[in-house]
Amino acid sequence: MKSIEHYPDVLNVEDIQEILGVGRRQAYNLVSSGQFHTVRVGKRIKILKAVFVRWLNDKEETTRL
Template sequence: MADRQSLENIDRNGAEKRSYSVSEAAEILGVSKRSIYNLCASGAFKSVRIGTKLRISRKSFDEWLDGSD
């Protein structure tokens, strides 16, 4: 059986997720959603607003988290 991290990276249609929600990113880092909004505003990683929702590029976030540019 797949581990929890693998399952979290799969969307409802069985495809690999390409973005994180603010809540998902906050949970990964163990910080508040406000901290994630501040990181997005500072350009720490790529994000896009879709209506009222903010989606964070998984690739950009993971590279930032790993310390890559």
């Protein structure tokens, strides 16, 4: 697994899947859940890496408490 810094500034669902180590269905469920902002470009779903990292860090903080 490559570090988050090596991913582009705009992620797609496959990137989310790889970063989290989850299946395709779980990745699509997550990006469709409304937990963070996504943008649809045609049929593609795009997520700003900064938004995703902020969400991920918030999740890590919550699990530590």
